[in-house]
Amino acid sequence: QSVLTQPPSASGTPGQSVTISCSGSTSNIGSNTVNWYQQLPGTAPKLLIFSTDQRPSGVPDRFSGSKSGTSASLAISGLQSEDEADYYCAAWDDSLNCGVFGGGTKLTVL
Amino acid sequence: EVLLLQSGAEVKQPGESLKISCKGSGYSFSGYWIGWVRQMPGKGLEWMGIIYPDTSETRYTTSFQGQVTISTDKSINTAFLHWSSLKASDTAMYYCARVRGPQLKTNWFDPWGQGTLVSVSS
Numbered sequence: 601q602s603v604l605t606q607p608p609s610a611s612g613t614p615g616q617s618v619t620i621s622c623s624g625s626t627s628n629i630g631s632n633t634v635n636w637y638q639q640l641p642g643t644a645p646k647l648l649i650f651s652t653d654q655r656p657s658g659v660p661d662r663f664s665g666s667k668s669g670t671s672a673s674l675a676i677s678g679l680q681s682e683d684e685a686d687y688y689c690a691a692w693d694d695s696l697n698c699g700v701f702g703g704g705t706k707l708t709v710l
Numbered sequence: 711e712v713l714l715l716q717s718g719a720e721v722k723q724p725g726e727s728l729k730i731s732c733k734g735s736g737y738s739f740s741g742y743w744i745g746w747v748r749q750m751p752g753k754g755l756e757w758m759g760i761i762y763p764d765t766s767e768t769r770y771t772t773s774f775q776g777q778v779t780i781s782t783d784k785s786i787n788t789a790f791l792h793w794s795s796l797k798a799s800d801t802a803m804y805y806c807a808r809v810r811g812p813q814l815k816t817n818w819f820d821p822w823g824q825g826t827l828v829s830v831s832s
Contacts, residue, residue: 602754635818637755644805645747645755647820651811656820688755692815698771699745699817704754 603628604689604702611708612679620705622672622689628700632692634672636665639686639704648687649674676707684709712736714744714806714823721829722796729792730826732806739787740764743809745819746780746791750802760809761789796830803827 605623612618622634636649647656649665652672664675672689689702717731732744745760759770763782770780779792789806804826807819 631815633816637819639755644822644825645807645819646822647818650818650820651816686754690755690757690818692817694815696771698759698769699757701747701755701757 602703603693603696603700604691606687606689606702606705608703609706609708611710612676613710614679614681616679617675617677618679618707619676620674620687620689620707622674622702624670624672624691624700626670627695628670628691628693629667629672630670631694634665634667635690636663636674637688637690639688641685645688679709681709683707712808712821714808714821716804716806716823716826719827719829721831723832724796724798724830726796726830727792727794728796728828729790730804730828732789732791732823734787734789734808737808740784743814743817744782744789745807745809746778746789747805747807747819747822748774748802749805749825755805758791758804760814763789796828798830798832800828801830 633651637645638648639645652667653665686704693700715733740763743760746758748756758774761768761780763784782789807822811817
């Protein structure tokens with residue numbers, strides 16, 4: 601049971617937009633910034649969004665992050681086949697005094 | 711370029727000990743926390759713990775406290791994850807990652823190592 605809750609799956613067709621949610625609590629998302637990681641099949645995770653809404657250099661602006669209260673979202677616009685991957689949200693938890701991940705969302709591009 | 715290079719895959723029996731490594735390059739190793747993340751087969755990511763190489767200050771999640779030991783040798787820019795007695799349930803991919811951010815409450819992992827697959831079976 602992950603501390604952060606994500607839907608197990610999401611899907612869309614090429615060109616569409618999709619949003620992945622991440623629900624937490626006041627001790628994690630409600631108090632701290634959120635990060636998102638992309639894990640392509642058979643590879644190590646890669647940083648996608650940091651500090652809730654910042655993109656590292658090299659990440660397309662089709663990816664964006666936001667937060668409201670104790671929930672965060674990852675939005676992907678102009679869906680491409682290479683976006684098919686697992687996506688994880690993460691945040692620091694003040695009560696646990698450690699980082700926590702969401703359970704992950706498998707994105708399928710139909 | 712900042713890189714984290716992990717040691718190779720391991721096949722062990724229950725009860726054996728194991729230490730896997732993560733060597734950093736391209737940055738000041740002592741000045742950044744390093745974290746370890748577990749991914750069991752077909753499952754999600756789990757935050758295990760972090761260590762600050764310069765002081766060896768370490769923090770573990772409750773689930774992993776007492777189950778593993780995180781250490782570093784800053785003279786060779788390397789972090790380690792150690793088990794004294796492996797269990798079949800330790801079978802997983804283990805990733806190391808550099809911690810970035812102005813403080814731990816706002817930290818993120820970047821970059822990640824390529825992962826070390828640990829298989830424990832009798």
